[in-house]
Amino acid sequence: xxxxxxxxxxxxxxxxxxxxxxxxxxxxxxxxxxxxxxxxxxxxxxxxxxxxxxxxxxxxxxxxxxxxxxxxxxxxxxxxxxxxxxxxxxxxxxxxxxxxxxxxxxxxxxxxxxx
Amino acid sequence: xxxxxxxxxxxxxxxxxxxxxxxxxxxxxxxxxxxxxxxxxxxxxxxxxxxxxxxxxxxxxxxxxxxxxxxxxxxxxxxxxxxxxxxxxxxxxxxxxxxxxxxxxxxxxxxx
Numbered sequence: 001x002x003x004x005x006x007x008x009x010x011x012x013x014x015x016x017x018x019x020x021x022x023x024x025x026x027x028x029x030x031x032x033x034x035x036x037x038x039x040x041x042x043x044x045x046x047x048x049x050x051x052x053x054x055x056x057x058x059x060x061x062x063x064x065x066x067x068x069x070x071x072x073x074x075x076x077x078x079x080x081x082x083x084x085x086x087x088x089x090x091x092x093x094x095x096x097x098x099x100x101x102x103x104x105x106x107x108x109x110x111x112x113x114x115x
Numbered sequence: 116x117x118x119x120x121x122x123x124x125x126x127x128x129x130x131x132x133x134x135x136x137x138x139x140x141x142x143x144x145x146x147x148x149x150x151x152x153x154x155x156x157x158x159x160x161x162x163x164x165x166x167x168x169x170x171x172x173x174x175x176x177x178x179x180x181x182x183x184x185x186x187x188x189x190x191x192x193x194x195x196x197x198x199x200x201x202x203x204x205x206x207x208x209x210x211x212x213x214x215x216x217x218x219x220x221x222x223x224x225x226x227x
Contacts, residue, residue, distance in 0.1 A: 031213050043217040054213060091157055096212055102213055103148060106157035
């Protein structure tokens with residue numbers, strides 16, 4: 001079965017540094033998402049991306065965050081100046097055409113630790 | 116606003132049946148999803164309901180009542196490997212995306 005791949009699986013960074021999390025969505029999918037999950041908490045929506053632009057973002061997704069699809073396959077999340085509270089598992093997801101029964105396929109996540 | 120409620124934890128015995136409930140209040144509704152998440156891993160899709168009634172898929176079934184804002188996931192013939200978090204997620208109406216909003220998840224422990 002096709003899958004969403006994420007790299008790296010773990011990322012350790014110092015507070016204030018920039019990080020880029022990378023994702024390769026499923027090739028024929030059209031919608032791409034980033035979610036995060038702080039340890040012991042729920043999976044939270046950050047941003048969705050369609051047709052080369054952000055289609056929706058949550059209040060968590062402030063000016064420190066940005067997303068990009070630099071080529072036909074990669075989808076990245078950049079955190080400009082990391083804070084301690086950015087420590088979380090970050091999941092990339094993708095889904096197909098715009099029908100309501102399209103499930104999201106999740107990648108295995110990047111565990112980000114900000115020290 | 117969006118609110119999705121599930122019990123925090125449940126315990127069940129191997130071979131038994133367990134029902135995990137979910138209630139939701141969302142602005143619009145375009146489907147309810149159940150995902151399974153093992154510790155440290157990605158959520159994986161289990162089931163989807165958009166119309167009222169029961170959807171059966173092997174050992175897993177999911178039920179939806181839209182008028183009550185209620186769903187449950189039924190797991191039969193429990194196995195030890197079913198120990199995981201079960202996440203209820205709703206696709207709301209409006210907006211420009213197909214995003215899902217997740218509940219806090221129910222941590223199920225299956226005991227021998």
